[in-house]
Amino acid sequence: MPATAVPPVTLDDVARVSGVSRAAASRALNGRDGVRDDVRQRVQHVAESLGYRPNRAAKTLASGRTSVIGLVMPSDELRVDPYGASLVQAVANAANRHDEGLMLLLAQKEPSRAVADTIRDGLIDGVVVSAIAIGTRWVEELIDAQIPTMLIGAHPDRPDVHRVEVENHDAIVSVVEHLVEQGYERIAHVHGPLHRVDAQERLAGFRAAHDKLGRAIDESLIVAGDYTRTTARRVGAELLEHRPDAIVAANDETAIGIMTAVERAGLSMPDDVAVTGFDGTAALDVLDPTLTTLRQPFDEMCELAVASLVSILAGDDVPTLQVVHPTLQVAASSLRIGGSPP
Structure with missing residues (x-):
């Protein structure tokens, strides 16, 4: 039967x-x-x-909502940087906790017809936008449109947009203080692309730490990167000619590229050069030495973003700015001989 x-x-x-x-x-x-x-x-x-x-269909009829939100990410970010994959996973987990469907919208120079139609036809209720997508014309237009939006990160020109930001400035100060406590003297910084707010804030934090500690900055030890390993390997090799004994990288991908440059130069970490990162998204435990980094609270950050977007959709008041704080994770790449991670 x-x-x-x-x-x-x-x-x-x-x-x-x-x-x-x-x-x-x-x-x-x-x-x-x-x-x-x-x-x-x-x-x-x-x-x-x-x-x-x-019953999602019944819920849609009753509420006038699709119960689907979009996540806007740069298409390249998923391919070259673990940050993008970590963000997608954390947003997906948060959306699931709130019983929201999630649609991934990849930011390119122009949106595909399918993406444009999805947004125009109201097939999603609102969007979470990664700040690394800022600068793409259609993403900027999306932020300016009527569709409810939550930004993960800062927009350089739109402080009125609802957003969840990571604290960058004081976090970098804490890294420099850690390096000074370990006895490092010539501390360098490879910063990110300065059209991005996070890179600006991390550079400002690096400078502020030296002011706070009464230490002079050697400008030859501040060089530009672009958050990629490829560029970091090149600028790292050039930076080593100026004899830093510690390098604060603006993100983990930069730090990993610098570590390669240090190894190619025949130097050891941390005895000759210490290296630190920012993000905590790469497979840091398989690096040798393991990397000291500022670990971003991805789950907390994405939960705040999704929960806030759901609240906005429900007509509730939501703070324009919410800030989460990274945690300094000390590892072998910045500890002098005899030290051990806490």
Whole structure:
């Protein structure tokens, strides 16, 4: 005999097993006010144990929303930098927690017809935009449009845009302080592309750290990078001619390129040259030596961005600026002989 189809679990089922009204169950599952924490937890546990999945079509009709958000990323970022892949994964996890579908929109010089039609036809409710996509014309137009937007990172010209930013300035100060505590004297910096706010802030933090510690800056030890390993290998080799004993890289990809330049020069880390990074996204534990870096809280940052976008869509007030703080992760690449990571 053919198997009998099992009817899907409904909201009424969840409410009945939870011992609450249908309205209370709905509020609990959608994160709305008016439900005690213990009731919310009970309803969520019951929904999970029963395998409840909301009817997205019905939800769309009832709310006027598609329950799909977009993530705008530069297409090249997914190919050349682990930062992009980490961001996509963290945003996807956050969207899933909020029962939102996620559509990846890759930023190129011009959007494809499919991307343009998706946005124009209202097939997504709002977008999370990675700041590294800023500068592309259609992305700028998207930020200026009526579609609700949350930016991950800073926009150089639009402080009014809702955004979640990583604190960059004081984070770099903490790296320089760590290096000075380890006894390094000639500390260099390979900064990122200065049209980006994060690169500007990290460079400013490097300078501020020297001012704070009463140390002079040798301008020959500040050189431009572009956040890629290829450029970092080249400028790193040139920088080593100026005899730094520590190099603060603007991101992990730059740091990894510099480490290659140090090895090719026949120098050792950290005895001859210390190297530090920023991001915490690359496979740092397989590097030799392991890399000291400022680890960004990707899960927290993306959760804030998605939760804030969902709140904006619900008509709630959301702070224009929310800031998360990276954590200094000390490893072998910056510890003198005899030291050990905390």
